[in-house]
Amino acid sequence: MNHVDRRRLLLGAAALGTTALAGRILQARAAGPFQIGFLYVGPVGDFGWSYQHDQARKAVEAKFGDQIKTTFVESVAEGPDSERVIRQLASGGSQLVFSTSFGFMNSALKVAKQFPAVKFEQATGYKTATNLAEYNGRFYEGRAVCGTIAGHVSKSAVIGYVGSFPIPEVVMGINAFTLAAQKVNPAIKVKVIWVNSWFDPGKEADAAKSLIDQGADIICTHTDSSAIVQTAEARGVHAFGQDSDMKQFGPKAQLSSIVNNWGDYYIARTKAAMDGSWKEQSVWEGLKDGIVQIAPYGPGVTDAARAAADATKAGIIAGTLHPFTGPVTDNKGAVRIAAGAKPSDADLFKQDWYVAGVQA
Amino acid sequence: MNIEMLVSLLLTTMTAATPLLLAALGELVVERAGVLNLGVEGMMLSGAVCGFAAMSLTGSATLAILVAVAAGALLAAIFAFLVLTLMSNQVATGLALTIFGTGLSALIGTGFTGQPVPPLAKLALPGLSALPVLGRLFDQDALVYLALAATVAIAWFLKGTRAGLILRAVGEADLSAHSIGYPVLRIRFLAILFGGAMAGLGGAYLSLAYTPMWVENMTAGRGWIALAIVVFAAWRPWRAAAGAYLFGGVTVLQLYLQGSGLLPVPPQLLSMLPYLGTILVLTLISSGPFRRRFSPPACLGKPFRPPA
Numbered sequence: 001m002n003h004v005d006r007r008r009l010l011l012g013a014a015a016l017g018t019t020a021l022a023g024r025i026l027q028a029r030a031a032g033p034f035q036i037g038f039l040y041v042g043p044v045g046d047f048g049w050s051y052q053h054d055q056a057r058k059a060v061e062a063k064f065g066d067q068i069k070t071t072f073v074e075s076v077a078e079g080p081d082s083e084r085v086i087r088q089l090a091s092g093g094s095q096l097v098f099s100t101s102f103g104f105m106n107s108a109l110k111v112a113k114q115f116p117a118v119k120f121e122q123a124t125g126y127k128t129a130t131n132l133a134e135y136n137g138r139f140y141e142g143r144a145v146c147g148t149i150a151g152h153v154s155k156s157a158v159i160g161y162v163g164s165f166p167i168p169e170v171v172m173g174i175n176a177f178t179l180a181a182q183k184v185n186p187a188i189k190v191k192v193i194w195v196n197s198w199f200d201p202g203k204e205a206d207a208a209k210s211l212i213d214q215g216a217d218i219i220c221t222h223t224d225s226s227a228i229v230q231t232a233e234a235r236g237v238h239a240f241g242q243d244s245d246m247k248q249f250g251p252k253a254q255l256s257s258i259v260n261n262w263g264d265y266y267i268a269r270t271k272a273a274m275d276g277s278w279k280e281q282s283v284w285e286g287l288k289d290g291i292v293q294i295a296p297y298g299p300g301v302t303d304a305a306r307a308a309a310d311a312t313k314a315g316i317i318a319g320t321l322h323p324f325t326g327p328v329t330d331n332k333g334a335v336r337i338a339a340g341a342k343p344s345d346a347d348l349f350k351q352d353w354y355v356a357g358v359q360a
Numbered sequence: 361m362n363i364e365m366l367v368s369l370l371l372t373t374m375t376a377a378t379p380l381l382l383a384a385l386g387e388l389v390v391e392r393a394g395v396l397n398l399g400v401e402g403m404m405l406s407g408a409v410c411g412f413a414a415m416s417l418t419g420s421a422t423l424a425i426l427v428a429v430a431a432g433a434l435l436a437a438i439f440a441f442l443v444l445t446l447m448s449n450q451v452a453t454g455l456a457l458t459i460f461g462t463g464l465s466a467l468i469g470t471g472f473t474g475q476p477v478p479p480l481a482k483l484a485l486p487g488l489s490a491l492p493v494l495g496r497l498f499d500q501d502a503l504v505y506l507a508l509a510a511t512v513a514i515a516w517f518l519k520g521t522r523a524g525l526i527l528r529a530v531g532e533a534d535l536s537a538h539s540i541g542y543p544v545l546r547i548r549f550l551a552i553l554f555g556g557a558m559a560g561l562g563g564a565y566l567s568l569a570y571t572p573m574w575v576e577n578m579t580a581g582r583g584w585i586a587l588a589i590v591v592f593a594a595w596r597p598w599r600a601a602a603g604a605y606l607f608g609g610v611t612v613l614q615l616y617l618q619g620s621g622l623l624p625v626p627p628q629l630l631s632m633l634p635y636l637g638t639i640l641v642l643t644l645i646s647s648g649p650f651r652r653r654f655s656p657p658a659c660l661g662k663p664f665r666p667p668a
Binding site for chain 2: 043045046047075160191192193194195196197199200201202203204205206207209210211213214225226227230231234248249359
């Protein structure tokens with residue numbers, strides 16, 4: 001971006017008990033290059049979900065240079081407000097728009113109908129259209145690798161899990177993690193605390209503290225800030241990072257981290273949109289295609305854990321290991337997946353039960 | 361739940377309540393002087409980012425805290441100029457201050473995201489910290505004690521000193537205070553500065569001690585909770601302390617109960633209770649027998665125009 005014009009937009013008004021949201025537009029204006037718009041649910045500085053999407057945007061810029069121009073809007077509230085922002089991006093000349101949160105799906109679909117010439121890419125969701133593709137990561141595969149490590153490393157056999165919202169995406173992660181950990185140590189129990197927020201560092205830290213106080217010696221998280229890894233470091237227990245490598249917040253504490261790598265996908269889709277080969281699709285890829293990556297293991301990972309984690313990862317990539325291979329029993333005693341069976345993707349997206357050993 | 365766990369719960373509550381209490385005490389003094397500043401969230405964020413930046417650049421915790429206090433006060437000074445000198449609407453100006461502070465802090469913090477800093481040093485109170493079991497409660501960073509000490513000091517200031525009486529007079533009857541010669545605008549200006557400084561301190565507690573890092577919008581609504589606490593406390597410092605511990609405590613308690621699997625009701629219900637309490641207090645002070653005792657400062661939110 002050679003000429004940058006920064007202006008701030010007021011995206012959310014504040015009221016008692018709610019947070020004031022300020023969004024910001026970073027726009028590069030010039031006629032000619034292929035324009036791409038990005039929409040983030042959090043601040044690019046969250047060092048988590050939105051940060052990783054922005055890293056991918058930068059990868060696209062590095063790859064295509066002057067041929068493209070990117071624009072991003074961060075901290076966009078899910079729901080009606082996002083529709084306005086997406087429309088603004090599309091009418092502002094973006095030919096390809098990445099909307100990167102589940103709650104943007106319906107807005108993207110609406111705007112896609114109004115701008116048939118613009119291509120839309122929706123991160124996580126289940127609706128597509130002729131000019132709206134959907135993409136997601138099989139993060140549960142990464143969770144299974146983390147679970148394998150946790151099964152080896154945990155001494156108390158109690159693992160704390162800080163969850164954002166009990167939606168299938170998060171529930172499936174908890175289950176995959178627990179199943180993998182129990183494969184190593186059948187006594188593993190996973191305690192879940194919901195903080196009902198994607199991003200509230202203070203509350204995430206409080207949840208981690210209360211889990212540690214209740215005997216957890218490893219904390220896993222499905223929220224967006226690095227507060228949990230930091231809390232674990234301060235309290236001398238282990239943790240898994242989320243979305244990005246959070247090693248600097250817990251050099252001793254972090255066992256590993258699931259890293260969301262959207263860059264390759266964004267580059268491929270930008271190329272397709274530019275040469276006209278772009279097609280509607282629904283992509284759900286994981287470790288094999290590199291959307292989900294595992295950060296380098298921390299010093300707390302024992303040799304046995306390292307070998308087992310590598311084996312899990314290799315098995316998933318080779319297709320010989322599915323983290324949800326039955327028999328799987330839920331925490332109320334019902335058999336959910338029969339012995340030897342593997343759930344379909346549709347079943348995974350409907351997961352609203354916890355495997356045995358999860359306390360949520 | 362054993363005693364160890366109870367102490368842990370209390371310990372986490374103390375840290376969760378500290379930023380709320382610091383910000384609420386500042387706002388309480390501002391409101392007792394008759395000014396409503398809804399910009400607490402923005403001032404907290406500015407304090408958080410400036411304190412963090414100072415800590416990251418110099419490594420001095422004392423300097424970091426001073427910078428945070430100055431940043432909060434500076435933002436408050438802008439507010440004071442707008443509402444006192446230019447007599448702009450306090451509600452609108454306060455909201456604008458929050459939005460401005462959110463954006464400004466994000467801008468300042470751009471280069472500091474993802475950098476870890478060492479947390480504030482713990483200050484073990486001699487004697488008390490050696491107590492069995494309870495000792496852990498007296499081995500916390502200085503700001504936790506400072507918040508409690510500030511409660512005592514502000515309660516004494518408002519109730520027991522001449523300056524406090526004058527401040528309250530300005531908030532209850534600005535014209536009368538003016539007619540007997542008190543500089544209403546200057547007193548309000550100082551009160552607003554104090555409020556900003558305390559909010560900045562509350563923000564710094566978040567970015568330096570609570571979760572020692574900077575991320576955009578890291579206050580996550582705590583400035584608004586501080587405002588609710590002031591109402592909940594009916595403008596009394598002691599009750600503000602109780603309110604901050606209650607608001608902080610309920611959040612922490614619901615997390616603990618979730619983790620222990622003992623929670624019989626949805627955790628959201630528990631999170632909602634302090635706000636229900638605030639509404640209840642609002643109802644009580646607006647009507648009924650408590651109206652006279654717990655009414656808000658009479659001049660709250662009204663601009664003061666010195667008679668010619």
